[in-house]
Amino acid sequence: MTKSDDPSSLRAEPERRTPLDRAQVVRAAIELIDEHGAHALSMRRLGRRLNVEAMSLYKHVDSRDTLLDGVIAAIIDELFDDPETHLRETDSWSDYLVRVAHGVRRNALAHPNVFPLVATRPPEAPWIRPPLRSLPWVESFLLSLRTHGFDADAAVYTYRAFTSFLLGHLLLEVAALGADTGPIASPESTHPSGLRLDDYPNVQELRPKLTENAAAEEFDESLDNLLNRLQDVRTHGLL
Amino acid sequence: MTKSDDPSSLRAEPERRTPLDRAQVVRAAIELIDEHGAHALSMRRLGRRLNVEAMSLYKHVDSRDTLLDGVIAAIIDELFDDPETHLRETDSWSDYLVRVAHGVRRNALAHPNVFPLVATRPPEAPWIRPPLRSLPWVESFLLSLRTHGFDADAAVYTYRAFTSFLLGHLLLEVAALGADTGPIASPESTHPSGLRLDDYPNVQELRPKLTENAAAEEFDESLDNLLNRLQDVRTHGLL
DNA sequence: TCAGCTAGCTTACGTCGTAAGCCTTGATCA
DNA sequence: TGATCAAGGCTTACGACGTAAGCTAGCTGA
Numbered sequence: 355m356t357k358s359d360d361p362s363s364l365r366a367e368p369e370r371r372t373p374l375d376r377a378q379v380v381r382a383a384i385e386l387i388d389e390h391g392a393h394a395l396s397m398r399r400l401g402r403r404l405n406v407e408a409m410s411l412y413k414h415v416d417s418r419d420t421l422l423d424g425v426i427a428a429i430i431d432e433l434f435d436d437p438e439t440h441l442r443e444t445d446s447w448s449d450y451l452v453r454v455a456h457g458v459r460r461n462a463l464a465h466p467n468v469f470p471l472v473a474t475r476p477p478e479a480p481w482i483r484p485p486l487r488s489l490p491w492v493e494s495f496l497l498s499l500r501t502h503g504f505d506a507d508a509a510v511y512t513y514r515a516f517t518s519f520l521l522g523h524l525l526l527e528v529a530a531l532g533a534d535t536g537p538i539a540s541p542e543s544t545h546p547s548g549l550r551l552d553d554y555p556n557v558q559e560l561r562p563k564l565t566e567n568a569a570a571e572e573f574d575e576s577l578d579n580l581l582n583r584l585q586d587v588r589t590h591g592l593l
Numbered sequence: 594m595t596k597s598d599d600p601s602s603l604r605a606e607p608e609r610r611t612p613l614d615r616a617q618v619v620r621a622a623i624e625l626i627d628e629h630g631a632h633a634l635s636m637r638r639l640g641r642r643l644n645v646e647a648m649s650l651y652k653h654v655d656s657r658d659t660l661l662d663g664v665i666a667a668i669i670d671e672l673f674d675d676p677e678t679h680l681r682e683t684d685s686w687s688d689y690l691v692r693v694a695h696g697v698r699r700n701a702l703a704h705p706n707v708f709p710l711v712a713t714r715p716p717e718a719p720w721i722r723p724p725l726r727s728l729p730w731v732e733s734f735l736l737s738l739r740t741h742g743f744d745a746d747a748a749v750y751t752y753r754a755f756t757s758f759l760l761g762h763l764l765l766e767v768a769a770l771g772a773d774t775g776p777i778a779s780p781e782s783t784h785p786s787g788l789r790l791d792d793y794p795n796v797q798e799l800r801p802k803l804t805e806n807a808a809a810e811e812f813d814e815s816l817d818n819l820l821n822r823l824q825d826v827r828t829h830g831l832l
Numbered sequence: 833t834c835a836g837c838t839a840g841c842t843t844a845c846g847t848c849g850t851a852a853g854c855c856t857t858g859a860t861c862a
Numbered sequence: 863t864g865a866t867c868a869a870g871g872c873t874t875a876c877g878a879c880g881t882a883a884g885c886t887a888g889c890t891g892a
Binding site: 407414 | 871
């Protein structure tokens with residue numbers, strides 16, 4: 355009506371032939387968050403991106419909140435579908451954990467604006483811990499450990515220690531990456547780092563080192579240390 | 594006008610004699626978040642709680658976002674003002690780190706709805722890492738370590754490892770505590786844990802253990818392990 | 833006394849999530 | 863073929879939100 359029937363465009367835009375579905379909505383939401391951060395995901399904006407009115411999205415999604423849950427589910431399903439993140443015949447338990455850890459890290463770095471959601475939105479049950487926050491994941495993880503000699507206590511302990519490790523390291527790595535883990539994003543880096551450091555001599559002196567990015571090495575080293583600890587737990591039990 | 598001049602209350606509510614100030618606004622915001630979660634902090638609601646119109650808050654605060662930054666600053670200042678979290682004459686470096694860790698944990702558990710903000714809002718600079726996310730904190734932390742024999746590299750390394758450790762453990766502990774780290778809070782725990790576990794035998798079997806809360810012990814043990822690792826770094830350097 | 837400032841209030845705008853209901857189109861079936 | 867119907871769009875509308883702009887009452891100090 356307004357200006358859409360520009361005669362020069364017989365079928366200018368894709369002119370949706372096939373109807374939208376939930377998967378497309380979720381995918382578009384992920385793209386939008388990847389590009390502009392979670393605060394930019396509004397139903398109207400998402401509709402615009404899909405050439406659809408905001409209200410039409412509700413044919414495919416119950417609410418914005420469940421859409422966000424869908425985004426998270428999609429991301430961790432993507433991770434779950436990565437064969438690298440599953441136990442192999444030839445694996446030792448530590449090979450397995452290393453591959454899972456690296457898979458999660460890849461996943462987090464691929465979607466730095468989504469990861470804070472994965473980290474902080476309430477999980478389905480309080481004992482399901484981000485970032486391994488789906489039942490399939492918990493099941494797969496526990497099973498893999500138990501088939502490699504972890505008893506019940508050690509497996510659960512490992513689940514908790516491993517998720518804590520992942521969350522701490524990756525949330526900070528992703529945040530340092532400039533992800534707008536919070537509301538506002540880029541434009542207010544008013545001065546590239548116009549902090550008054552005069553009263554903080556140690557910070558001032560160490561700032562070059564503080565800004566160095568050694569995330570990958572530190573992740574691996576900390577992981578290695580965790581694995582050593584878990585080996586004790588596995589063979590000697592808790593305490 | 595509406596119903597506020599109930600004659601039975603000559604001065605029913607405090608009837609503000611002294612004007613509001615920024616500190617009171619921040620304090621009220623913290624209370625509101627503590628009670629109802631961050632999603633419940635709107636300028637209008639906050640105004641209501643302070644018997645003031647929403648717009649009046651802008652006399653004391655630049656925007657909702659800077660108010661949130663103020664909330665975070667207040668929380669970590671509270672932590673900084675706790676003498677338990679600072680180096681003592683009699684301390685070894687590990688005594689110090691243990692007390693800081695426990696201080697942060699106390700702080701997080703005292704404000705479980707605020708901690709996710711502390712964890713995920715963008716810090717002033719990318720190398721300032723939650724939850725020790727103020728310049729005074731970084732300075733104090735680095736100085737304390739260096740006065741105990743950490744060289745520059747080891748001190749910075751420790752800052753990073755320590756913050757990762759705190760963030761991972763405490764964010765998950767606070768989340769399990771039922772904090773609404775995300776938008777919605779309590780009412781939709783429709784069924785106390787109505788998850789279909791039929792297809793997840795390991796989860797099903799281990800669920801009692803998964804729901805056990807051993808956060809305190811695990812925090813301490815993981816901390817102890819971290820300290821051992823740091824001891825190596827302190828005495829032998831990195832790598 | 834009176835100018836000026838402070839800390840409130842009022843109004844208004846644009847955006848948000850979403851409830852309710854309408855319209856078009858293509859498939860189903862008599 | 864024509865009637866029926868559901869799916870998947872669209873329109874309108876409501877209340878809450880953040881906040882820009884401007885108003886005003888009452889205190890301060892000259």
